[in-house]
Amino acid sequence: MNVVQGAVQAVVAAGGEPAARMMERLESRLLDAASGHGELLARHAGDTIAAGGKRLRPLLLFLAAGAPPPESETLLRSAVAVELVHSATLVHDDVLDGSPLRRGRPTVMAAGGRLAATATGDLLFSRAFAELAHSRSADAVRVLSRASSELAAGELMQRADAWRAVSVERYLERCRLKTGVLFRAACELGALEGDDRDRLPALALFGERIGVAFQLLDDVLDVTGPPERTGKPRGADLLDGTVTLPLIVARERDPALAALDLRAVRTPEDAAGVSTRIAETGSLEDTRARALELVAGAKAELPDMPARQRGALELIADGVVERYS
Amino acid sequence: MNVVQGAVQAVVAAGGEPAARMMERLESRLLDAASGHGELLARHAGDTIAAGGKRLRPLLLFLAAGAPPPESETLLRSAVAVELVHSATLVHDDVLDGSPLRRGRPTVMAAGGRLAATATGDLLFSRAFAELAHSRSADAVRVLSRASSELAAGELMQRADAWRAVSVERYLERCRLKTGVLFRAACELGALEGDDRDRLPALALFGERIGVAFQLLDDVLDVTGPPERTGKPRGADLLDGTVTLPLIVARERDPALAALDLRAVRTPEDAAGVSTRIAETGSLEDTRARALELVAGAKAELPDMPARQRGALELIADGVVERYS
Numbered sequence: 071m072n073v074v075q076g077a078v079q080a081v082v083a084a085g086g087e088p089a090a091r092m093m094e095r096l097e098s099r100l101l102d103a104a105s106g107h108g109e110l111l112a113r114h115a116g117d118t119i120a121a122g123g124k125r126l127r128p129l130l131l132f133l134a135a136g137a138p139p140p141e142s143e144t145l146l147r148s149a150v151a152v153e154l155v156h157s158a159t160l161v162h163d164d165v166l167d168g169s170p171l172r173r174g175r176p177t178v179m180a181a182g183g184r185l186a187a188t189a190t191g192d193l194l195f196s197r198a199f200a201e202l203a204h205s206r207s208a209d210a211v212r213v214l215s216r217a218s219s220e221l222a223a224g225e226l227m228q229r230a231d232a233w234r235a236v237s238v239e240r241y242l243e244r245c246r247l248k249t250g251v252l253f254r255a256a257c258e259l260g261a262l263e264g265d266d267r268d269r270l271p272a273l274a275l276f277g278e279r280i281g282v283a284f285q286l287l288d289d290v291l292d293v294t295g296p297p298e299r300t301g302k303p304r305g306a307d308l309l310d311g312t313v314t315l316p317l318i319v320a321r322e323r324d325p326a327l328a329a330l331d332l333r334a335v336r337t338p339e340d341a342a343g344v345s346t347r348i349a350e351t352g353s354l355e356d357t358r359a360r361a362l363e364l365v366a367g368a369k370a371e372l373p374d375m376p377a378r379q380r381g382a383l384e385l386i387a388d389g390v391v392e393r394y395s
Numbered sequence: 396m397n398v399v400q401g402a403v404q405a406v407v408a409a410g411g412e413p414a415a416r417m418m419e420r421l422e423s424r425l426l427d428a429a430s431g432h433g434e435l436l437a438r439h440a441g442d443t444i445a446a447g448g449k450r451l452r453p454l455l456l457f458l459a460a461g462a463p464p465p466e467s468e469t470l471l472r473s474a475v476a477v478e479l480v481h482s483a484t485l486v487h488d489d490v491l492d493g494s495p496l497r498r499g500r501p502t503v504m505a506a507g508g509r510l511a512a513t514a515t516g517d518l519l520f521s522r523a524f525a526e527l528a529h530s531r532s533a534d535a536v537r538v539l540s541r542a543s544s545e546l547a548a549g550e551l552m553q554r555a556d557a558w559r560a561v562s563v564e565r566y567l568e569r570c571r572l573k574t575g576v577l578f579r580a581a582c583e584l585g586a587l588e589g590d591d592r593d594r595l596p597a598l599a600l601f602g603e604r605i606g607v608a609f610q611l612l613d614d615v616l617d618v619t620g621p622p623e624r625t626g627k628p629r630g631a632d633l634l635d636g637t638v639t640l641p642l643i644v645a646r647e648r649d650p651a652l653a654a655l656d657l658r659a660v661r662t663p664e665d666a667a668g669v670s671t672r673i674a675e676t677g678s679l680e681d682t683r684a685r686a687l688e689l690v691a692g693a694k695a696e697l698p699d700m701p702a703r704q705r706g707a708l709e710l711i712a713d714g715v716v717e718r719y720s
Contacts, residue, residue, distance in 0.1 A: 114551075162517060166510045185491045188513065189551040192487065192520065196543035199524045203536035211528035211536055218521030226439075226514040 078124055078389065081133065084382040088138035089129075092146060096128050099150045103197045114178045114190040115197075118157050121173045127152045127256040130386055134260025134273045137379040144205040148259040151201040151214055156252060158194035159221055161187055166225075167310065171301060209262055217255035224248035232311030233332045241315055245285040246278065253281030272373035276383065279368035284390045286361040289314035290354050293345045305341025308332065315360070319353035327351070365391050403449055403714065406458065409707040413463035414454075417471060421453050424475045428522045439503045439515040440522075443482050446498045452477045452581040455711055459585025459598045462704040469530040473584040476526040476539055481577060483519035484546055486512055491550075492635065496626065534587055542580035549573035557636030558657045566640055570610040571603065578606030597698035601708065604693035609715045611686040614639035615679050618670045630666025633657065640685070644678035652676070690716050 082089045104115035128149035132139035139145060163169070164177040165187045171177060178187040195218065202210045224247025231240065257277030261270040293316050295304035307314055311332055321328040327347055335344055348354070365387045372380055407414045429440035453474035457464035464470060488494070489502040490512045496502060503512040520543065527535045549572025556565065582602030586595040618641050620629040632639055636657055646653040652672055660666055673679070690712045697705055 158517075162513050166513055183554070185554040186551055188487050188491055189547040189554070192483075192516075192550075193544050193547035195517065195520055196540045196547060198540075199536055200540035200544065203533045203540055206533035208528045208531035208533075211524055215521045215523075215525035215528055219518055219525065222514045222518035222521060225517075226511055229508070229510040229514070 078126065078129055078386075081129060081382050081385045081389070084137065084378065084385055086138035086378075088141050089132055089382075092132050092139055092141065092149070093125065093129065095146055096125065096149050096153070099146060100153060103150055103154060103201065104194070114182050114186055115193055117175070117181070118161055118178055118190065118194070121175045123153075123156075123173065125153060126386070126389075127156055127252060130253060130277060130383075131256040131260040133379060133382045133386065134257040134277070135264040137376070137382040139260075140263065140265075142263055144207065144210075145260070145263045147201040147205050148210055148263065149256075151198040151210075152252065152256045152259060154194045154198035154201065155214060155218055155221070158191045158198065159225075159252075161191040161194065163225070165191070169302075174301065207262065210259055213255050213258045213262070217251045220247045220251040224251075228312055231313060234313065236313045236318060238315065238318060241313070241318060242282065245282045249285035249288075250278040250281035253284070254278040266375075269373040269375060272371060276368045276372055276387075279364045280387050280390050283361040283364040283368070286315060286357055286364070287390065289316060290357050290361075292316075293348050293354060295345075303338040303341060305335070305338070305345040308335045308341045308344055309338070315357045316348050316353045319356050320348040320351040323351040323353065362391060403451065403454055403711075406454060406707050406710045406714070409462065409703065409710055411463035411703075413466050414457055414707075417457050417464055417466065417474070418450065418454065420471055421450065421474050421478070424471060425478060428475055428479060428526065429519070439507050439511055440518055442500070442506070443486055443503055443515065443519070446500045448478075448481075448498065450478060451711070451714075452481055452577060455578060455602060455708075456581040456585040458704060458707045458711065459582040459602070460589040462701070462707040464585075465588065465590075467588055469532065469535075470585070470588045472526040472530050473535055473588065474581075476523040476535075477577065477581045477584060479519045479523035479526065480539060480543055480546070483516045483523065484550075484577075486516040486519065488550070490516070499626065532587065535584055538580050538583045538587070542576045545572045545576040549576075553637055556638060559638065561638045561643060563640065563643060566638070566643060567607065570607045574610035574613075575603040575606035578609070579603040591700075594698040594700060597696060601693045601697055601712075604689045605712050605715050608686040608689040608693070611640060611682055611689070612715065615641060615682050615686075618642075618673050618679060620670075628663040628666060630660070630663070630670040633660045633666045633669055634663070640682045641673050641678045644681050645673040645676040648676040648678065687716060 082093055100119045101116060104119045105112045131149045131152055132145065135145055160172065161178050164172060164179045165184055168179065169177050170180045178190050182190070198214065199211065202214060224244055227244050227247060231244070254274050254277040257273040258270060261267065261273045289307065291300050292302070292307045292314065293305065297303050303309075308317070313332070317327070324347060327344070330344070335341055369384050369387050372383060407418055425444045426441060429444045430437045456474045456477055457470065460467075460470055485497065486503050489497060489504045490509055493504060494502050495505045503515050507515070523539065524536065527539060549569055552569050552572060556569070579599050579602040582598040583595060586592065586598045614632065616625050617627070617632045617639065618630065622628050628634075633642070638657070642652070649672060652669070655669070660669055694709050694712050697708060
């Protein structure tokens with residue numbers, strides 16, 4: 071069990087029995103959502119869901135609604151929707167990267183090929199909105215469709231910026247689009263069903279900040295490895311030309327890195343070597359510090375709420391940071 | 396102007412001024428929907444929309460609501476949504492086929508690469524649901540998400556069946572999923588906003604039948620060409636292993652075709668040769684007859700409605716058939 075899974079368990083415990091029940095019901099609903107569209111699609115979509123993940127976004131959603139969360143059908147469907155959108159994104163990412171493994175299992179791309187994986191991602195997207203349709207909330211559909219649009223924009227920005235000089239501001243905007251917006255949406259969807267809608271804007275900001283922090287730390291992990299833990303070679307971002315904050319800062323400090331043509335980084339060995347050089351500049355500490363600052367700000371600006379709800383949300387925020395350590 | 400475009404114009408005329416105004420407003424709304432997600436995405440999504448198409452699904456949607464259609468914002472947004480889903484599907488199809496051209500313009504895949512095209516398709520999907528969120532209709536979201544799921548299932552079924560023996564029933568089910576469901580959804584979305592919701596089931600069936608007929612005739616055109624008209628080489632389906640009704644019927648009649656290993660059909664010349672053999676069995680006439688039957692049934696079972704609305708819907712049904720001739 072890794073640190074985030076530990077945090078999830080602690081949070082579920084802090085959220086009380088109903089949180090645990092909601093997380094359990096979530097699993098069976100996710101599997102239901104993946105089934106019933108022909109055998110092949112059910113298998114691929116089911117495998118994607120079964121491969122698991124931390125279910126961090128659903129958990130955030132439940133807790134944004136309260137701790138313990140109200141045991142509402144709408145809340146459950148919203149949580150299913152947000153996790154389905156997340157899964158859809160992963161499946162399409164794997165198509166684009168041609169990734170053979172995710173979470174230690176063959177990707178849909180590897181198991182079924184490009185077409186199966188594209189169709190599976192599209193199905194998961196569609197199913198997400200079908201879940202929201204049941205909740206009969208136009209606000210929920212608006213929140214999730216905006217987040218989905220921004221996720222797509224983030225992917226595209228990453229491609230447009232590949233192998234280029236990227237400013238810190240643009241990098242942070244990409245983190246927001248790629249990761250922050252879905253954490254934000256999870257909090258918004260939870261708050262829509264919570265007992266105090268006035269908390270929605272502050273909870274949305276909380277979600278966005280810890281989502282961006284999550285991405286920053288993910289980018290640190292890409293440089294540090296170890297591969298056994300991250301499931302990808304060190305410096306995988308370098309190999310697809312994804313310029314992240316550790317590299318941006320390192321290039322300001324190390325002229326050899328500044329002069330390096332990123333397209334020359336071609337093999338896992340090249341990438342590991344450049345990763346070591348990046349680490350030597352101290353840029354990882356800077357990136358980590360920025361993530362910690364975001365998380366501290368997120369916690370500090372949580373709106374007024376019952377202590378138990380606040381405590382659970384703070385545990386999630388800390389879990390995002392601790393996954394690094 | 397081709398036959399379908401002619402039919403569209405005739406229908407718009409029959410639907411009266413309001414139909415023409417709705418079709419015009421649709422165009423600018425589609426362009427709006429594609430914009431505002433970063434420059435690159437706006438360009439790709441905008442190009443996809445601007446490349447046009449017959450807007451057959453929106454037209455069907457307007458006319459399912461009435462002739463003249465009510466000038467309602469909800470109706471307009473539903474029409475935008477259905478066309479965006481259609482566009483998203485085309486963009487993803489082009490990724491999978493690696494198609495360089497569509498409607499005589501470079502595809503997003505060709506212009507921006509795989510990642511840009513996948514993200515553009517995802518964006519168009521997401522934007523579709525955002526449009527429906529404005530309409531505040533959970534029924535509309537349910538209709539469109541179900542159709543989107545089925546479209547994905549249809550794509551996957553096509554891949555699963557590639558190069559295999561396929562029964563007529565399975566082929567027709569694929570046509571329903573690939574094409575019928577979105578025509579059906581267009582009719583349902585229109586009927587939801589129409590003056591008589593009791594007509595919805597019958598209009599849905601009308602849409603599905605003419606959608607399946609459309610696909611059957613598309614599969615005939617793949618065999619007959621000419622490439623100048625279809626924008627793809629004769630027998631393109633054979634080259635990606637897509638087994639269609641003209642081939643299924645032809646194999647029952649021509650032992651040499653029955654014995655042919657479809658994987659041996661590798662070049663456009665091979666495909667043109669096999670296409671000619673298929674045509675010689677008379678299977679195109681059978682396929683066309685089946686499409687005509689579907690359209691005749693669709694027209695015959697239209698529900699009670701004002702003569703002007705019925706007339707316009709019949710014109711669309713005829714337009715689907717006439718595109719073959």
